[in-house]
Amino acid sequence: MKKILFLSFITVVGLSCQKKQKLEYTEWSAGQPESTKAALLNIDHEKSSVTANYKNKTISFYRQSYSGLPVYNSFFKTLSDTKGLQQIQAQTAQLKEFKSLSKNNDSALDFASLLKNKSASFNKIEIINSEEIIYLENSKPLHLMSVSFFDRTGTPYQAFFKFDGSLLDLKRTGSQFADISTSLYVEGPKLGGLTELLLKSVSATPSLSNSVIAVTSEAEKKITTLSPVLKFDPKDERFDQLQVFYYLDKSFQWMKDNLNVRIPTRINAVVHMGYPEKTNSAFYYQNKIRIGKGDDVTYSNIPQDASIIYHESFHALIDSVAHLSFEGENGSLNEAFADFFTCLMTDRPLLGESSYLKGPFKRNLTLGFKYSEKTGGLYHDSLIVSSLLWELKEKLGSEKAKTLAIETLIQLNPASDLKTFSQKLIESSKNLSVDEQNIILQSVSNKGF
Ligand SMILES: [Zn+2]
Structure with missing residues (x-):
């Protein structure tokens, strides 16, 4: 034994x-040789895929298969519109590798x-x-x-x-809200007080849910029935279930209204993970979100911090349109987009303000790094990208920045690195005015890309 x-x-x-697998990356776009497209389409792959929609585009992901089995880390990402297949991005292995x-x-x-x-x-x-x-x-x-x-x-x-x-x-x-602890400036507000709200179209069967999300809890007290007035003290465990439901509902609505993306599957969230133990969990993985209460040392009342809940919900969006991973530069891109969209939504450049105990916030998108300063740290390197996006938001306004961000994101995939991001960002700016394109080129260049 x-x-x-x-x-x-x-x-x-x-x-x-x-980690190095024998997979090769290939990209084809409409207008490029049909032979490349035909060769890619000829590779065996899964028959079904999970699709997401952005405006009139359909985004699909498949994995390469061999002998009926999917190949780990392989993918085909296809972008189609009403005119048909517009782009294929693929990471696949040659047949000889399976011999x-x-x-x-x-x-x-x-x-x-x-x-x-x-x-x-x-x-x-x-x-x-x-x-x-x-x-x-x-x-x-x-x-x-x-x-x-x-x-x-x-x-x-x-x-x-x-x-x-x-x-x-x-x-x-999976994603995590935070996995490094640091101490930053000791200032910054806690946000707002309790406000009267109306939640629409909620079900309590089998748990607090609607068509987009379902929230359950590992704590003893759970919400199993609804009444016209449902109010709890913030210290009551049921308060956090309602709170997380409200935040998630709000963020998925925001994605639909502002980014034109509808998440294809229902997201399942569980709060008070590990109850009665107090954990710092805040994860997204495969359409599931898991939130702990906070250990009261590094975090407290995580379910009540909108920025953490929004951040996790954006991982679901990123997963459906780009399949970004949770490690390496690809993982940093994942964190950067989750942070940036969160901050666009709250219109504040700070993450973790309400729950992080070791400083006034966990991350600040106005305190970024240059590309040359990358360390390989997941959240450190994410700030290279998220701070650039935030800077563009300040210079171009929220409307243009969010379109730019989502159009860049749908061009990314599990093989993308920080450099790919800067290239796709520039490509995505082609519909903007010459002045605006120059602002973007200047910011990208100042970042050291
Ligand atoms: Zn994350």
Whole structure:
């Protein structure tokens, strides 16, 4: 037993260090050779996709498949309008990479018990999905089971199992509001007081919900019935359920009205993750949002902080139109857009003002960095991008900045890095006036791109 554990530990480290897969990136746009388009369309891929709509455009994502199995980290992103297919962005592997694949048949694994002893917080997990995948390792293709789950505190993970039940890789995934703690200037307001509001078209069956969102709680007191007047003290656990529902409803409405994007699936949020333990969880992953109450050391009353709830909801938007990941420069782009849209919505450049205890805010989009100052830090590098977008908002106004941001975002995909962002931003500015384009070019250049 000891030997097996030791070996799987070594493999975990090994796989995590070799993120490089044998996947190639290709882009085709209308007007470019039809042969490139035909070659891309000829590659085997999944039959169904999740689609999102932006104005008259349909955005679809598929994964490459081989022998009926999806290829991990591969994708086809297609943009179509009424005239047909306008763009394909693809990250795929060549057929020769699959030559030595050997498939396994036995898939009856009990993941909950296989994971139970791997971490103290895995004693109660919620499996989101499990599927067979092909993982293209440097040396050979592997047939694995990929299992996505939330741990007891609501933190999302992805695990990769071999069919003998051994764990090959385990990583924390999903978005998080914050994972570094820092202390900044000790000033800045807490925002507003309790206001009388009207929530429309709410259901309490099976939980607080409407067509777009459903909110539940891990706390003992839950909202299961509605009455014409439903008021709670902010210290009552049910207050946070209503509060998160209100924030989420507001942000998805804002996305529809301001960005012309409608999220294709219902978002499921759970507050008070880990109750009665107070956790700092604030995650989005696969259409699910998980929010802790805050440990009262770094954060308190997270569900009551609009900027954190909005931020997580924008990850759902970003996921549906660009599939940005949660690590590397691609992850920083994900965080940057979530922060920028949040700040556009609140019309304030600050994140975490109401709940962050170690400073007046967690992030400030007026305090950015240049491209040359990038460190690889997820949130640090996100500020290179979000501060540039905020600067453009100040110079061009909110209306133009939000169109520019969403049109740039729909051009991005899981292979995009910070440089890609600057290029797509410039491309997306083509419909603006020459003066405005020059302002953008100047700001991009000042950022050191
Ligand atoms: Zn985030």
